[in-house]
Amino acid sequence: MAHSDIQQQRHPALRMILLAIGWLSVALGVIGIFVPVLPTTPFLLLAAACFVRSSRRFYLWLVEHPRLGPWIRDYLEGQxxxxxxxxxxxxxxxxxxxxxxxxxxxxxxxxxxxxxxxxxxxxxxxxxxxxxx
Structure with a gap:
């Protein structure tokens, strides 16, 4: 079963919750870039995890983003x-x-x-x- 098929089978309410948590995590991650006591990478990783389970489009946007993507890619790739x-x-x-x-x-x-x-x-x-x- 393709990844997008799995996303489509999720309950719509669960998908909306994952999207909301994902976007909240993106916002907190961006704030964390400027506020040192707020961690950036964990929030961006949480956002990626939520998006990969709810929206392929938002997941790709995040990991391919010119500023935010490297935080996630480098960490996930073990670099x-x-x-x-x-x-x-x-x-x-x-x-x-x-x-x-x-x-x-x-x-x-x-x-x-x-x-x-x-x-x-x-x-x-x-x-x-x-x-x-």
Missing amino acids: GIPLKGKVYALVLMWASITLSCFLVPLPWARGFMLTSAVLVSIYILRQKTLHNR
């Missing part, structure tokens, strides 16, 4: 994350976390932010580095 992207993500994330820790007086919130930043940093640093971008 890694560009060094520039790693440095950009880590520097901006730690700058925003540091500022947030000064602005938020709650110790548990600071602990959560710092723990999240450490875990995301470890994740980013453990990913293969893509050197040709």
